[in-house]
Amino acid sequence: MEKAVITGMGAVSPIGNTIPEFEKNLFAGRHGIVPCDHFDTTDMAVNVYAPVTDLDINTHFPPREARRLDRHSLFALISAREAAKESGILDAIDPFRIGVNLSTGLGGVDTFIDTHLTMQNKGPRRVTPMLIPKFAPNMSAGLVAIDLGARGPSTSHSTACAAGTVSIGEGMRAIRHGYVDAMICGGADAATQKLIMAGFQSLRALSTSDDPDRASIPFDKERKGFVMGEGGGAVVLESETHARARGATILAEVSGYGLTSDASHITAPDDEGEAIDRAITDALSDAGERDETVYVNAHGTGTAKNDAVEAAAIARVFGDKALVSSTKSMTGHLLGAAGAVEAIAGVMALQRGEAPPTAGTTDIDDDMHIDVVRGESRSAPLTRSVSLSLGFGGHNACLVIDRPGE
Structure with missing residues (x-):
């Protein structure tokens, strides 16, 4: 049975928009939690979140293309591109032998909320034809497959906050059983809108701390809930045989x-x-x-x-x-x-x-x-x-x- 190894990684996160930035801040213990500055919180108990910052979308996509993508899909594409580049997989594989497992918890909620407001204010004729392609939860997987030319299986796993993990695990199984030689796996979400945060607040799941340094404190006696963040992450999984045959650097094994x-x-x-x-x-x-x-x-x-x-x-x-x-x-x-x-x-x-x-x-x-x-x-x-x-x-x-x- 084939081993599934990792040959590339990519990340867009509140603590770094590339793998080197993410690693540096992760091991330094620097958080990316800040006061909410993107909506009025006077009627909310929640006052902090963890946004992706300092990401220049125009360096990754032409303006017209960026407008046709929901924010979570932008994160998915950027992280997948970084992982594929580090791996070098795209120049060394039959496109029908590489697939994509790219999942999301909530999909294009940013697009859905904004378009609903447009319809309320201006009527249904002003609803963009990009609503469904930008909102659909499978679309980040489809977009990554299109962008990278991956013509094997392309799927999105709807398992809430376990989605990214499930996508990697199922990618490992696909490689082990010989269905593919490689999979680009991961997840993306961008759900820091007031409506979504209000929903989690109503479940009493979000931290109500005003102190960014003490807002997200897992396992602490004073923990009060989680902080809403956003971002994307992707890994290239590859069969060990295929990776070694092309001289790829193997980072780890998903065992x-x-x-x-x-x-x-x-x-x-x-x-x-x-x-x-x-x-x-x-x-x-x-x-x-x-x-x-x-x-x-x-x-x-x-x-x-x-x-x-x-x-x-x-x-x-x-x-x-x-x-x-x-x-x-x-x-x-x-x-x-x-x-x-x-x-x-x-x-x-x-x-x-x-x-x-x-x-x-x-x-x-x-x-x-x-x-x-x-x-x-x-x-x-x-x-x-x-x-x-x-x-x-x-x-x-x-x-x-x-x-x-x-």
């Missing part, structure tokens, strides 16, 4: 994948966490279990129940053999992009032998018996990282990522 459902509640994790345990243990079994310290990039939203249930699951599976952090403390919650960006963080942790910190988190809840990396990044002889993603609807997805050749 395990687990996917389960709580079958319990539409927004809250199951109290017992049994399905989370199973997603992790299935992924570990798939990869081949090891008795060593691993880096766990937790879902770690900063909501009271999620963190408690997730921490208990991590403790049950790994005991004291896991260094844990939540990079949402820096990026905010990127929804469908979160799993992809966090998998990239896991690859970087292996490359550097260093676990990134959970920025802002200081005092771990007494009931959480896990080793949360705080303050600054921590060096460790890491050969394996685990990325865990949990989504509304009870989706639990887990990836195991190993150093190449381990």
